[in-house]
Amino acid sequence: MGTDPRVRGGGQDGPLLLLLHGLGATGDVWAGWADPLARHWAGRRLAPDLPGHGRSPELPEYTFDALAEALIPLLAPEDRPVVLGHSLGGVVALALAARVPVSAVVGLGVKVTWSEDDLARAAALARRPVTWFDTREEAVERHLRLSGLSGLVTTDSPAATSGVREEAGRWRPALDPRAFGVGAPDMAALLRHANTEVCLARGADDPMNTDEQLKQFGVPVVTLPGLGHNAHVESPAACLSLLDPYR
Structure with a gap:
């Protein structure tokens, strides 16, 4: 495994769309967007695996700043991408916007209110060792649970198979468990330092947030x-409307 994030891309010329997945997923979670984007986005697109996910290298410590810094080598100064990030990816998008010029940030499904119990559960997950399995199928099932994708993608889809890793005949979810320890975002500070237009979006049935929490x-x-x-997986076509102001 190299030192740079693994990236999937598409399109050519024109504006750049950077797609950032949520905690536990990989860049392949955006696979269902390929055809709609080919019709509706006149430019390039990049979908990296965030550090500690998929085929991207792990970090010594997981912070929103460190995750954003790892993405900077993917961008040229003139790119000024539109960044659409889901959940963790939405927070990383805001941290990135404080570091490099971006045209806009769309944060989808970002959890903005964290209780002490929420933080304690995340910290406990971050302390767990990697779980190994005898079969790829078992590892895929665990990956789908960790990423919240169970029932939303098939077990043989890229979003499923890219989230596991084989070593010496055993299988594990590719996710570095320590990534769960990234903590709660300081949304007010992130928005204050993001030097760009920002939109926050959510699925109406998302239990992770409310309209009132986002509107504050x-x-x-x-x-x-x-x-x-996971609105972006449930209906890429519906979520494409989030990009309309930036095309």
């Missing part, structure tokens, strides 16, 4: 009817 930050909020936390 004074940025535009879009609610997508009939969708849950």
